[in-house]
Amino acid sequence: ETGVTQSPTHLIKTRGQQVTLRCSSQSGHNTVSWYQQALGQGPQFIFQYYREEENGRGNFPPRFSGLQFPNYSSELNVNALELDDSALYLCASSGERADTQYFGPGTRLTVL
């Protein structure tokens, strides 16, 4: 157990809808990173938040957006869902060492 929690566990949406995924970081960690993992692939970096500010972004379109709150929990929002957005969404928290990232259990998103 890493102390990183995510909700919901599973989610089914239809094309064009919007979704919000949530992540609570490990106690003492001020950085949250989000990753998308398609079936059979490694996780792909979406973006990172450090002390409520976006601190790096991968090659994802603007319809992927996020927030970090004062307690360092975070949200990932995806607008105008597409079939290819179906994946496992992982969040990871880190503290003083940004490279030591501890992952939550993920949210499995299915877009029909």
Place this chain on the structure above:
Amino acid sequence: EDKVVQSPLSLVVHEGDTVTLNCSYEVTNFRSLLWYKQEKKAPTFLFMLTSSGIEKKSGRLSSILDKKELFSILNITATQTGDSAVYLCAVFSGGYNKLIFGAGTRLAVHP
């Protein structure tokens, strides 16, 4: 373009065998290389390597990094069925504050 390549993509062995998983990388602003084990959902942290030639060990697992040749290996000795999982290699790029993952090696250990 930054990339991390793992091989083999899948491996089937019997309990007691020793396996070696490979990870090569081309990443700008290399800071560290990490190995994770992913059984169902959450990747769990195994090792972080930053210096060349220094072996990290944890029980039957060990790993080493070669920064000159840009690769790392993960060894698992005396494999058990509980070692069955996907093993992910990731490189942390300090310039972009992100982990760049390989596609993973799916290991199946049969009794």
